[in-house]
Each structure stands twice: as C-alpha cells, then as structure tokens.
Amino acid sequence: xxxxxxxxxxxxxxxxxxxxxxxxxxxxxxxxxxxxDSDETTDEEEEEPQTVSSKKKQKKKDEDEDxxxxxIYTIPLGRAxxxxxxxxxxxxxxxxxxxxxxxxxxxxxxQAEEEKGELPTLLISNAVNEKVWSRSIRKPPRKIxxxxxxxxxxxxxxxLAEGE
Numbered sequence: 001x002x003x004x005x006x007x008x009x010x011x012x013x014x015x016x017x018x019x020x021x022x023x024x025x026x027x028x029x030x031x032x033x034x035x036x037d038s039d040e041t042t043d044e045e046e047e048e049p050q051t052v053s054s055k056k057k058q059k060k061k062d063e064d065e066d067x068x069x070x071x072i073y074t075i076p077l078g079r080a081x082x083x084x085x086x087x088x089x090x091x092x093x094x095x096x097x098x099x100x101x102x103x104x105x106x107x108x109x110x111q112a113e114e115e116k117g118e119l120p121t122l123l124i125s126n127a128v129n130e131k132v133w134s135r136s137i138r139k140p141p142r143k144i145x146x147x148x149x150x151x152x153x154x155x156x157x158x159x160l161a162e163g164e
Contacts, residue, residue: 069150072161075099076143085138092132092140096158097122104148104156120154127160
C-alpha cells in the first residue's frame, strides 16, 4: 500500500498545473533576460573591435614614426660552442647582446648616463630567445637572423627577421 500511495503522490506532483505555470514563467523570464543580455553584448562587441582596430592602427603608426633606424643582421654564434655544453645558450644570448650594442652604436657607458640622465635600453624579444633555446642549452643555432630597430630615444629592440 505504501508504494501505491507514493506513486499517487508523485503523479499528483507531476500533474499539478501550478508548477507548470511557475516553470513556464521562469523560463519566459530567463529567455527575456537572455535576449536583453545578448542585445547588450552585441552592442559592446560591435564597439570593441572598432576601437581595438583603431588603437592597433594608431599604435603601428606611432611605432613607424618612432623608428629611426632598422637593420637586418645575421649574427654568427659559433663562438658559443667554445663554452662547456651547459653554458652555450646563455653565451649565445650574450653574443647577440654584444653584437647589437656594437653594430647599432648603443651607448651604455657611464658618461652617457651622466649626460642624458637615462641609459638607452636593449630589449631582446621573446621569439629570439626561444629560437636560441629551441634545441636546449647544449645546442644553440650556429647563426641567427635578426631585425634590430632603434627609436628616437636610442632604445634598441631585437626581433627575429621576417620568414624565420
């Protein structure tokens, strides 16, 4: 008998129209909220790409104006192989840094600091670093092609050359 009562109660609960009305109303409210949210997000999405693309274009123009000098070099890294195997990749990065300082005439002496107040910086991009370390610490590449750019303030940035 207990099972029959339970079955009757469960069927009654399922068949009550109050729950169906509540569920339908809540579903309708949720749908309306979703539609409102999607309208708001589409407006925001439409505005964001325009501002982002315009910012990117403006940033590229600023970068182009700031670049005073741009050169492409092939840097030999064979001297890094003279070191012990566990010190070759760090030596290759040091060789790149020394080569760029020498060829881009980056003045990092103490006299320049006194005259200008700030030293120009040398930034090596992550792509160059990954290229040197790509075959582990023991086997850096024998040579690497880079693109070095110098801005108005004398700062130099090093990137991988196109096609590398």
